[in-house]
Amino acid sequence: MRKALVWTLGLTLWLGLVGSRAMAQTSPAGGTGPLVWALTGGDEKAYQDAVAQYNQKHPAAKITLQLFPNEPYKQKLLVAMGAGNPPDLFFNWGGGILKSYVDAGNVADLTADFAKDPTWKSRLFPAVLAAGTFGGKIYGVPINGMQPVMFYINNKVFQEVGAQPPKTWSELMAVIPKFKAKGKALLAVAGADRWTYLMYIEYLVDRLGGSQVFTDIAAGKPDAWSHPAMLKANEMIQELVKQGAFVKGYTGTSYGTGQSTALLTSGRAGMQLMGSWDYPNILAGSPDFIAKGSLAWMPFPTIEGGTGSPGDVVGAASNLYSVTSKSTHKAELLDFLKTNILSDSNIDVLLKNGSVPPVIGLEAKIAKAPQAAWLSFVYSIAKNAPSFQLSWDQALPPAAADALLTNLEQVFLVKITPKQFSDNMNKAMKR
Amino acid sequence: MTDAAGAGAGRDSDGPGLAMPVDAAPPGARAGRKRGERGGPNLAMALPALAMFGGFALAPMVLVFVLGFTQWSGLGKPVWTGLSNWHEAVHDPVTQGAGWLTLKLMITSWLVQTPICLLLGVFIAGRQRYRSVLAVIYFVPLLLSTVAIGITFRALLDPNFGVSAAPSLAFLAHDWLGDEDLAFYSIVAVVSWQFIPFHTLLYQAGVRQIPRIIYEAAIVDGAGRLAMFWYITLPQLRYTIVTSSMLILVGSLTYFDLVYVMTGGGPGFATRLLPLDMFLSAFSRREMGRASAIASLLVGGGLLLSLVLVRFSGFARMRSQQEGL
Numbered sequence: 001m002r003k004a005l006v007w008t009l010g011l012t013l014w015l016g017l018v019g020s021r022a023m024a025q026t027s028p029a030g031g032t033g034p035l036v037w038a039l040t041g042g043d044e045k046a047y048q049d050a051v052a053q054y055n056q057k058h059p060a061a062k063i064t065l066q067l068f069p070n071e072p073y074k075q076k077l078l079v080a081m082g083a084g085n086p087p088d089l090f091f092n093w094g095g096g097i098l099k100s101y102v103d104a105g106n107v108a109d110l111t112a113d114f115a116k117d118p119t120w121k122s123r124l125f126p127a128v129l130a131a132g133t134f135g136g137k138i139y140g141v142p143i144n145g146m147q148p149v150m151f152y153i154n155n156k157v158f159q160e161v162g163a164q165p166p167k168t169w170s171e172l173m174a175v176i177p178k179f180k181a182k183g184k185a186l187l188a189v190a191g192a193d194r195w196t197y198l199m200y201i202e203y204l205v206d207r208l209g210g211s212q213v214f215t216d217i218a219a220g221k222p223d224a225w226s227h228p229a230m231l232k233a234n235e236m237i238q239e240l241v242k243q244g245a246f247v248k249g250y251t252g253t254s255y256g257t258g259q260s261t262a263l264l265t266s267g268r269a270g271m272q273l274m275g276s277w278d279y280p281n282i283l284a285g286s287p288d289f290i291a292k293g294s295l296a297w298m299p300f301p302t303i304e305g306g307t308g309s310p311g312d313v314v315g316a317a318s319n320l321y322s323v324t325s326k327s328t329h330k331a332e333l334l335d336f337l338k339t340n341i342l343s344d345s346n347i348d349v350l351l352k353n354g355s356v357p358p359v360i361g362l363e364a365k366i367a368k369a370p371q372a373a374w375l376s377f378v379y380s381i382a383k384n385a386p387s388f389q390l391s392w393d394q395a396l397p398p399a400a401a402d403a404l405l406t407n408l409e410q411v412f413l414v415k416i417t418p419k420q421f422s423d424n425m426n427k428a429m430k431r
Numbered sequence: 432m433t434d435a436a437g438a439g440a441g442r443d444s445d446g447p448g449l450a451m452p453v454d455a456a457p458p459g460a461r462a463g464r465k466r467g468e469r470g471g472p473n474l475a476m477a478l479p480a481l482a483m484f485g486g487f488a489l490a491p492m493v494l495v496f497v498l499g500f501t502q503w504s505g506l507g508k509p510v511w512t513g514l515s516n517w518h519e520a521v522h523d524p525v526t527q528g529a530g531w532l533t534l535k536l537m538i539t540s541w542l543v544q545t546p547i548c549l550l551l552g553v554f555i556a557g558r559q560r561y562r563s564v565l566a567v568i569y570f571v572p573l574l575l576s577t578v579a580i581g582i583t584f585r586a587l588l589d590p591n592f593g594v595s596a597a598p599s600l601a602f603l604a605h606d607w608l609g610d611e612d613l614a615f616y617s618i619v620a621v622v623s624w625q626f627i628p629f630h631t632l633l634y635q636a637g638v639r640q641i642p643r644i645i646y647e648a649a650i651v652d653g654a655g656r657l658a659m660f661w662y663i664t665l666p667q668l669r670y671t672i673v674t675s676s677m678l679i680l681v682g683s684l685t686y687f688d689l690v691y692v693m694t695g696g697g698p699g700f701a702t703r704l705l706p707l708d709m710f711l712s713a714f715s716r717r718e719m720g721r722a723s724a725i726a727s728l729l730v731g732g733g734l735l736l737s738l739v740l741v742r743f744s745g746f747a748r749m750r751s752q753q754e755g756l
Binding site for chain 1: 504505506507582585586588589590591592595606607608609610611614694695697698699711714715716717718
């Protein structure tokens with residue numbers, strides 16, 4: 001009896017071990033070609049197109065593309081990296097999260113490959129590689145449209161309330177009561193997502209104190225969060241809240257389910273501060289809204305007395321593909337990145353989707369595209385921006401980014417003062 | 432990943448509780464116990480189940496406990512930090528707040544769900560046809576996935592496009608998920624909507640097992656409906672009540688998915704329950720050690736709670752409720 005027990009136990013353990021080993025060996029690619037992870041939505045079509053082009057030419061070692069939704073993807077990637085079982089090529093945002101993988105030795109250095117092929121680098125906007133460059137080494141290749149943040153405007157609502165879209169901050173504050181009088185709100189914001197709050201403080205701080213304020217924060221300078229521009233920006237946010245600039249119920253409104261954008265397109269709010277990635281959504285969800293000319297857009301207003309350049313832009317330069325250091329397919333992937341990513345036909349797919357890739361000399365192509373007015377606006381503000389600040393939650397290390405989102409929400413809920421925000425963040429950066 | 436497994440294991444621990452009331456039922460169960468006394472099946476037959484339980488529940492739980500003493504971002508090697516995670520987890524105001532909120536969820540869930548389930552269960556235990564039809568309708572939420580429920584209610588409770596926009600129904604016009612004072616109760620309501628069918632089913636089964644002769648005797652003695660409910664149904668349902676309560680309390684302790692989908696813990700910290708706090712520590716702040724410490728506290732809390740409930744409710748003794756029948 002006892003012998004049988006021991007044998008069965010032993011057998012079970014052994015089978016378990018063999019089983020898991022076999023799984024570990026076959027899972028990385030599922031086939032002989034490289035495995036690529038990217039996100040659903042947005043420029044999904046362009047990722048699929050690039051892979052299809054490659055696979056046509058390389059039938060023997062095809063690329064497998066797997067697409068995931070945004071939030072679960074971040075966790076899946078972390079677990080896969082930590083468990084030593086990553087894909088060969090992975091979608092990312094650059095910045096702090098990519099740096100954490102670079103620091104852990106999970107990402108391949110592409111500096112030498114870029115040096116070997118100067119034309120690869122020279123056709124891209126110089127600023128765009130910065131998000132994936134750490135200590136002078138390049139770890140990421142841009143793959144899709146630039147994502148500057150701007151105000152989306154509902155022209156019709158502005159006409160209804162008898163106001164002009166505000167070009168300066170004092171104009172903006174002056175319009176708020178006009179909207180309230182008509183039972184509408186000036187600003188739609190998806191507070192449940194928290195990163196939507198971030199875009200306000202990013203622009204306010206930049207317009208007030210210039211791009212250096214955040215550069216100091218990212219560099220970890222002591223008490224950098226206590227900069228006067230930071231305190232002033234949070235005061236201005238709380239003033240917006242107190243004046244009732246935001247739409248009713250904004251703290252529970254979410255972006256992902258399309259609620260906040262629906263507030264804009266249905267005419268309940270006049271403007272929404274959002275990245276360029278929302279344009280394809282509006283184009284797909286309410287094409288009439290664009291066709292009838294109700295949608296307009298403009299850069300974030302200037303602030304009287306601010307020292308930042310009015311041309312500065314925040315958002316994301318572009319998403320990146322990075323090669324994992326474990327990948328045995330680096331040569332094939334470099335070929336894929338050079339010939340199929342942001343190739344001529346791939347750029348056409350992106351433009352058709354309303355996205356503008358960070359490639360030099362696209363003016364002629366854009367003029368011929370169906371959404372030319374929109375595309376050339378995005379192209380020009382991104383091209384001419386003296387500073388293109390990567391979204392703070394991406395630029396900071398994960399723990400600091402989480403503290404930032406948490407504390408900023410407390411500012412929007414008027415639960416903490418601007419001073420408390422700065423103190424909390426200074427503390428969070430030290431950890 | 433391991434955290435989720437750890438929390439899941441906590442929920443597993445109440446699994447046996449579900450099987451027990453069947454044991455308490457007189458005819459079938461008694462025969463089963465007799466078979467067991469004669470020696471029963473070979474112990475080796477339990478090995479595959481034991482191996483699964485050990486490999487996927489116990490081992491991860493032990494690993495999570497050990498991870499609680501380290502600092503680890505999920506990448507690279509964990510660094511031993513001793514008790515600091517535990518100290519921080521207990522003293523952090525956000526985690527403390529999450530702990531109190533979890534306790535509040537346990538109590539309000541129990542207070543809301545138990546009476547409703549008990550009455551509904553007694554109601555649909557009746558053999559009338561219209562009651563069977565109603566029972567089918569009541570059970571619909573049980574068939575839906577939690578995420579689907581979360582997304583649906585999120586849309587329904589939207590302040591601009593949901594029920595609050597319903598014309599001439601002013602009492603619905605609240606910001607159900609965006610108001611810090613309301614969000615928690617909105618969550619309690621949706622959780623109850625999701626789980627009341629299940630507990631109703633338990634009570635229905637419990638009521639149907641009560642022998643009719645007891646009621647017949649009571650009727651002969653001239654007892655009214657209320658008296659029968661109070662002196663027969665309720666005492667006879669004792670173990671069902673304990674089972675259902677245990678599931679509600681331990682389930683609330685580990686509740687995560689619906690809150691994650693509906694509010695993500697917000698606005699502010701208004702719905703940040705302990706399991707959500709654990710998840711955000713792990714995957715948003717990348718503090719796996721801290722999250723593991725919280726996970727271990729949750730497992731410990733769940734175990735303790737189950738033990739206390741079993742001991743003080745007399746559940747473990749399983750004395751017959753039908754002596755003399």
